[in-house]
Amino acid sequence: MQTFLAGYLVQTLLFDKAIPTDALMISSGIGFITIPLLGWLSDKIGRRVPYIIVNITAILLAYPMVSIIVDKSYSVGAIMASLIVIHNIAVLGLFALENITMAEIFGSRNRFTRMAISKETGGLVAVGFGPVLAGIFCNMTGSWWPIVAMLICYSSIGLLSALLMPEVRDRDLSLLDDAADATPQHRTVRSGQLT
Numbered sequence: 001m002q003t004f005l006a007g008y009l010v011q012t013l014l015f016d017k018a019i020p021t022d023a024l025m026i027s028s029g030i031g032f033i034t035i036p037l038l039g040w041l042s043d044k045i046g047r048r049v050p051y052i053i054v055n056i057t058a059i060l061l062a063y064p065m066v067s068i069i070v071d072k073s074y075s076v077g078a079i080m081a082s083l084i085v086i087h088n089i090a091v092l093g094l095f096a097l098e099n100i101t102m103a104e105i106f107g108s109r110n111r112f113t114r115m116a117i118s119k120e121t122g123g124l125v126a127v128g129f130g131p132v133l134a135g136i137f138c139n140m141t142g143s144w145w146p147i148v149a150m151l152i153c154y155s156s157i158g159l160l161s162a163l164l165m166p167e168v169r170d171r172d173l174s175l176l177d178d179a180a181d182a183t184p185q186h187r188t189v190r191s192g193q194l195t
Contacts, residue, residue, distance in 0.1 A: 002087050004131035005069065005147060008138065019076055023083035030084060031092040038096035046169045047101045051162035054097065058090040058155040062148045070144045090151060094158060104168035109176040126154055 006020035042050045065086040068074050074082075098119075106114045130150060137146030168179045 002083075002091055004134045005066075005083070007131075008134075008144070008147070009069070012138070013070060013072065015072070015079075019079060020083060023080040024087060026080070027084040027087040027092070030088055034088050034092050035096040038093055039100060042097055042100065042169065046167050047097060047104070048162055048165060048167050051094075051097050051101065051165075052159060054089060054093040055155045055159035055162060058086070058093075059152050059159065061086055061089060062151040062155070066144060066148045066151070086151075090155060101165075101168060104171040104173065105165060105179045107175055107177040107179075107181070108173060110178075111173075114178070130154075 002024055006024060009015040009020045010017045038050055038054070065082040068082040069079055069086075071079075102115045102118060103111065134146055134150055137149075138144060166179045171179060
């Protein structure tokens with residue numbers, strides 16, 4: 001979405017091309033802090049909670065941030081700050097959690113195949129078709145609302161996935177089964193023996 005948004009700002013809204021490119025460069029630099037920080041946080045409190053928080057934050061910020069980004073009455077600094085915030089949350093924040101979560105959610109039997117299918121299918125839809133669909137919908141409506149709708153849709157899918165997935169922090173990566181397939185082993189003590 002960030003690529004489409006940058007192009008939309010320059011080609012449709014006639015912003016100076018330095019605004020989105022500089023904002024994304026600064027945001028990527030800040031990502032050197034955001035990504036390890038979210039990874040560390042998810043090591044401490046689990047994978048689900050940060051995923052849920054980041055997706056809810058992206059949903060809540062989609063409209064206000066994009067409305068600032070596309071409004072020429074705001075200062076360049078406000079527009080760039082909005083781009084940086086939404087990029088760090090909706091793109092880099094989720095990226096920070098995605099790879100470590102996928103490595104733990106899939107069992108060792110099919111981990112790489114399932115990770116590749118999950119990442120590439122999602123990437124094809126979001127990164128491949130997403131900008132094309134956003135462009136079509138923005139042209140059809142003459143508005144920037146489809147960008148907000150797509151951000152909310154993508155983040156809602158991530159939120160639903162985070163709510164449905166099991167907690168996988170510190171999961172043994174040598175287990176063959178996927179985390180969703182694994183059943184918790186209940187141990188009980190009977191007559192002084194662990195069964």
